[in-house]
Amino acid sequence: MNEMKQLFTNNIRKFGMVIALVGISILFQILTSGVLLTPLNITNIIMQNSYIIILAIGMMLIIITGEIDLSVGSVAAFVGAVSGVLLVTYDIPVFIAILLCIILGGIIGAWQGFWVAYVNIPAFIVTLAGMLIFRGLTLVVLQGQTIAPFPNSFRSLSAAYLPDWFGGESINILAILIGILLSIIFILNEMRIRRTDIQYTLKRVSLTLFILKLALITVCINLFTYMLAQYAGIPYVLITLVILIAGYTFVMNKTVTGRHIYAVGGNTNAARLSGVKTKKTKFWVFVNMGVLAALAGLIFAGRLNAATPQAGNLFELDAIAAAVIGGASFTGGVGTIFGAVIGALVMGILNNGMSIMGIGIDWQQAIKGLVLLGAVAFDVVNKK
Numbered sequence: 001m002n003e004m005k006q007l008f009t010n011n012i013r014k015f016g017m018v019i020a021l022v023g024i025s026i027l028f029q030i031l032t033s034g035v036l037l038t039p040l041n042i043t044n045i046i047m048q049n050s051y052i053i054i055l056a057i058g059m060m061l062i063i064i065t066g067e068i069d070l071s072v073g074s075v076a077a078f079v080g081a082v083s084g085v086l087l088v089t090y091d092i093p094v095f096i097a098i099l100l101c102i103i104l105g106g107i108i109g110a111w112q113g114f115w116v117a118y119v120n121i122p123a124f125i126v127t128l129a130g131m132l133i134f135r136g137l138t139l140v141v142l143q144g145q146t147i148a149p150f151p152n153s154f155r156s157l158s159a160a161y162l163p164d165w166f167g168g169e170s171i172n173i174l175a176i177l178i179g180i181l182l183s184i185i186f187i188l189n190e191m192r193i194r195r196t197d198i199q200y201t202l203k204r205v206s207l208t209l210f211i212l213k214l215a216l217i218t219v220c221i222n223l224f225t226y227m228l229a230q231y232a233g234i235p236y237v238l239i240t241l242v243i244l245i246a247g248y249t250f251v252m253n254k255t256v257t258g259r260h261i262y263a264v265g266g267n268t269n270a271a272r273l274s275g276v277k278t279k280k281t282k283f284w285v286f287v288n289m290g291v292l293a294a295l296a297g298l299i300f301a302g303r304l305n306a307a308t309p310q311a312g313n314l315f316e317l318d319a320i321a322a323a324v325i326g327g328a329s330f331t332g333g334v335g336t337i338f339g340a341v342i343g344a345l346v347m348g349i350l351n352n353g354m355s356i357m358g359i360g361i362d363w364q365q366a367i368k369g370l371v372l373l374g375a376v377a378f379d380v381v382n383k384k
Contacts, residue, residue: 017342028353039231049348050237051296055319058292060340061285063323064265066332067123071130073315076297078134084147084307094154102294109290113283139309148306158302162234172233179225183218249337265332322347325375
């Protein structure tokens with residue numbers, strides 16, 4: 001009991017986020033009379049918030065370095081507009097169009113990163129200018145009109161599902177098997193980590209808590225894939241999200257690059273004196289944000305099946321809110337990819353639950369603002 005109490009105290013921010021997510025889910029499950037956690041709606045939550053999760057991952061890295069990016073919504077809209085022109089107007093092959101759009105996102109990120117990292121203009125000013133520039137360019141590219149429809153092969157990026165190779169009728173067998181496979185991979189990886197901790201006599205939880213953790217997460221994984229299996233199975237966009245989450249978690253936790261990002265955000269001067277190339281690190285974090293904003297713009301355009309001048313509106317606020325709710329600190333040096341995903345899901349479930357209940361967009365914005373303020377207040381109190 002004491003060990004569990006100590007574990008919770010040492011990880012109060014992380015557990016607090018998870019508890020908040022579970023609590024909000026249960027609350028809206030009751031308020032929506034069981035609609036929130038139906039297989040169809042769970043799938044909708046994933047697909048509706050996929051681009052916010054992608055932006056939240058990039059925004060988390062930006063905030064960890066102590067910076068901010070207000071332009072991601074406009075960049076996503078601009079890249080979506082360019083994809084519409086390439087695919088619909090000029091009929092360019094889908095793969096080439098996607099590659100060009102991703103490169104364009106990287107160039108935009110490099111443009112903004114140059115002003116922030118090497119000219120030392122505050123990121124708030126640079127990205128505020130970027131928000132205006134790329135919103136204006138979106139209108140220029142689209143000439144104030146909507147471009148639609150996109151090719152079906154492009155739409156599959158955000159609207160299609162992995163086919164069930166086993167021919168399940170009432171339930172998607174492939175989704176069930178993927179859940180079992182992920183559970184096995186997770187258990188083996190956790191056992192490998194624990195063996196390493198034992199070998200080097202590092203601090204670790206007791207065997208009882210370790211087994212409890214494995215059992216709980218395994219049940220969650222399989223319950224999640226079972227719910228997806230009852231509708232249409234695994235969306236392609238979910239595979240994209242899993243790859244991004246796993247990849248960025250590995251980079252931030254296990255690589256020199258990740259440690260440099262945390263070091264720059266924790267104390268820029270100390271990091272520079274320690275040999276970290278702080279300007280280069282900030283530059284590439286903005287390039288990364290541009291690439292992820294481009295990807296989010298492509299996914300949103302594919303889901304909407306149209307490139308519209310209004311696309312990406314307030315995406316930057318959702319991404320910032322997700323990162324902050326997920327544990328990022330505006331002072332820099334603090335935050336995790338897991339936290340960004342949890343924060344994005346909190347925002348997504350709030351949006352979805354309130355929409356199901358028929359709450360107007362005015363009250364939705366007010367409630368999300370209060371949630372964001374509460375998350376920042378919790379962070380401040382927790383530090384004290």
